[in-house]
Amino acid sequence: MKTIATLLLGVSTLMASGMAAAQDNAAAAGQANLLGCMFCHNAKAKLMGPSFEAVADKYKDQADAAAVLSLKIKNGGAGVWGRVPMPAHNQVPDEQIKTLVTWVLKGAPPR
Numbered sequence: 001m002k003t004i005a006t007l008l009l010g011v012s013t014l015m016a017s018g019m020a021a022a023q024d025n026a027a028a029a030g031q032a033n034l035l036g037c038m039f040c041h042n043a044k045a046k047l048m049g050p051s052f053e054a055v056a057d058k059y060k061d062q063a064d065a066a067a068v069l070s071l072k073i074k075n076g077g078a079g080v081w082g083r084v085p086m087p088a089h090n091q092v093p094d095e096q097i098k099t100l101v102t103w104v105l106k107g108a109p110p111r
């Protein structure tokens with residue numbers, strides 16, 4: 001009986017965390033749309049900017065990736081992916097940038 005209860009608790013915890021992650025991803029995707037990120041970016045395809053999957057792959061072993069990318073989104077810049085510059089987004093609150101960076105580093109899943 002106790003095993004079953006523990007098992008059920010484990011399963012529901014897993015489901016809850018899966019659902020929370022899905023909400024986070026959907027919320028981040030919505031923010032990226034609202035902020036216009038998706039005019040120049042796509043999860044899988046290179047547009048004006050690199051695909052977010054390519055960004056996630058490039059930084060997957062870099063410990064300070066989140067800090068580097070946060071600064072890049074805030075201040076803009078060029079030269080990492082080519083000569084086209086990424087525009088600055090210094091009006092976006094830090095909290096929102098953090099959400100976006102976490103999501104981009106996961107490869108920008110829609111859900």
Ligand code: HEC
Pocket residue numbers: 032035036037038039040041048049050055069072073077078079080081082083084085086087089092100104
């Ligand atoms: C006008 C087009 C444009 C918009 C809008 C835009 N980006 Fe970019 N982004 C770029 C380009 C071009 C690059 C490549 C810059 C480079 O080569 O250094 C880039 C690079 C990036 C990178 C990788 C940075 C690096 O140094 O490796 C991230 C992460 C990123 N953008 C996220 C975002 C997010 C989040 C938004 C919305 C808040 C956004 N971008 C809006 C064009 C854009």
